[in-house]
Amino acid sequence: MILTREFYLQKTEEVAKKLLGCYLMMESPDGKKIGKIVETEAYLALDPASHSYKGKNKRNSVMYGEAGYLYVYLIYGVHYCINIVTAKKDTAEAVLIRAVEPIENINEPTNGPSKLAKAYGITLEDNGVDITKKPLCILSNDHFGIQENFKIIATPRIGITKAANLNLRYYIKNNKFVSGKKV
DNA sequence: TGAGTGATTGACT
């Protein structure tokens, strides 16, 4: 079952946690790609680490829109990062998808924000896409009839230079597809 | 119009 827009209207931290174990699905010409989300980060309004901190601009405008849309941006001129917009209109919050576990039709590593985007073939072209409907959407964690038990770990976020002390990164304990050099 | 910045990764010392 595809997660609805109501899901993304929950508190951003809650969305980030609940997305763990859900499935990111993309229907592409190559076939249906599915990966289980194992690592996320929350970015809040007025968060110095968030792109929305300095106010609305062209790059982050998607974050100011409605929940349930994809926010893609290019970092360091080389890497794409994928976010899911949360909260209501004009509230710029989002959840960064950092890593997924390959389930179907994914034959590249996905243990990092950029690798994940590459594996799905996501680029700036997909910025602003509605993820409550196909071809790109997120399936609830009981989609395959398996309700897994896993422990969620909260740690400081990775790779940012501001507000790096907040525990807004969440990942599934003991999952080997989680990114990061150090455990 | 030009310099500076960045939510990363992989190659190299």
Place this chain on the structure above:
DNA sequence: GTCAATCACTCAT
């Protein structure tokens, strides 16, 4: 452990 690569965008001339 350190560092370069290289694009979109902002901010400062």
